[in-house]
Amino acid sequence: MADFADRCDCTVIHEDVVERVKEVMPEEENLYDLAELFKVFGDTTRIKLLWALDKEEMCVCDLAILLNMTQSAVSHQLRVLKQARLVKFRRDGKNVYYSLDDDHVKLMFEQGLLHINEKEPK
Amino acid sequence: MADFADRCDCTVIHEDVVERVKEVMPEEENLYDLAELFKVFGDTTRIKLLWALDKEEMCVCDLAILLNMTQSAVSHQLRVLKQARLVKFRRDGKNVYYSLDDDHVKLMFEQGLLHINEKEPK
């Protein structure tokens, strides 16, 4: 039950609306996880990494070259992607090869680009 | 052409890989915009707002009640959603009613939840 104490008056009228919406809101935990996931996508470097790894398996130093970044920076960001379960990796000698470990990433990116292009004309 | 100067040796071997991937990478600008969009999704408050507004049009103070937040905080976040062209609004008397202005949001959220639930068992 919502708490309508000492707030806007208009909400008394809209009480039913708030209740209706409240019922369809997902679990707090799921919303938190969802935000955490999108946070991972909210960085150009990580977007690039995911895009690259969706195309082909690559080792860290190659990714560093591709993105023109420090090996350290790439490694740090790969850790974030690892924690989010978005990439997997295998060791082969001195190299560690990363690749995409998610089927939804591409679809989400595509939807994102759709939004961007639709609203394009600033 | 990639710059392979004074970097890892292994990249000399992988030069073709880097070149191949480089060719399929989207425009820098698109990737930036994409990250910006996801950044908007990367916050629990905004996720909640979008979810609520996807269900029903609501005014600011109702949203504040629903999310148990300050009117000011909600207003600030709605501004972010406005700038990202994710919500639209109409004034009716003293109230301003916001609603979702994007067809892709829901699909992206669903994909996100799919990922989360798939990888669930921590």
Place this chain on the structure above:
DNA sequence: TGAACATATGAATAACTGTACATATGTTAT
């Protein structure tokens, strides 16, 4: 016109985040 309500906005602050630098760990070959 002025009072009350609803929303927007500016400023300040605490918390968070991405990168660079230095260094540690892990692997191979000699």
Place this chain on the structure above:
DNA sequence: ATAACATATGTACAGTTATTCATATGTTCA
């Protein structure tokens, strides 16, 4: 074992961000 390479990680720091508080703007009604 040791040197060289590849990757990971700890620390520090600059830049960003979400919220709060105070206040301004906009709207209605008496």
